Amino acid sequence: MKHYHYDEWLSYVKDEVSGQTREELESHLYTCDECLEHYLQAVSEHESSLPVLLNETSFTDQVMAEVSKQNEYIEKPSVMKQPVKTKKPFYQQASFHYLIAAAATLLLTFSGVFQSLATYASAVEAPQHIKEKKPTVTEGVIDKTFAWMDSLEEKEANKK
Template sequence: MKHYDFVEWLLYKNNALPEDMHDEMQEHLSNCDICMDIFLSLIDEKEILAAEDIIQKDFNDKVINKISENKIKVLKSKDNKRAFNYQFGYYVAVAAVTIILTFSGAYTNLVDSVPKITKSMEISEVQRPNVIVNFSEKIVNSTSAFLGSIENIERNKEGK
């Protein structure tokens, strides 16, 4: 995606571009947040005051009321019967799957297999050494031996 620079957006704002480039930049502006930030940084106090003269004082209230009216229309226009049928079908399907799993013994097998799985996990942990703990112990032992040898060297120097 090609981005436009500050100067190009300044020319766009002042309508100093050919119509085809102006249209292209306008399309780009609707899709690019980076260029939108650059363009919005060009808006100054004079333009804000001019916009206040054009826009009615109750503009925000009118827009919010229109949005609220549209939400109510959308909610009322939904087909409640269709939604009920969808939910009912969903619950029937879930109940059917539950009944099938119950009669097939899947839940019973699951309850019976959990203790077996737990027991096999305990056995495998006992058989497998913990590499991390062994590595940590080796580091501690090596460090202790190294420090001990340094202390012995210093004692030997002092003894001489």
């Protein structure tokens, strides 16, 4: 992997490199931590020559206002900016989606799909038939053990 020197990163930060070199440097930053460190050092060194913003919040608000204006207006050469009212296609409007959902609900209701689902759900919830519970092997052994112990206690009680 080719690494770039600090001076190359400083030129990049000062915007003194060509377009192709700029793309190479930017793509290299994604893969190389060592060059990323050089880049960050160059940015911190060149930071003092960047303009200082007095009120960052108002700057951000102004930028966002201009961005929203760009979305609302279209440039025309002969006329100043005019608002553009774009209408969404019918299939992208919320009312269309509600109409489709209502139609699907009515169709499923009248076709009996919900009724069959309710019948199926009740059939799953209800037991098919109540089976007589058979004791497990362990329960049988325990029952026989208790019966044997009870008989021993009776014999002891009869001896006294």
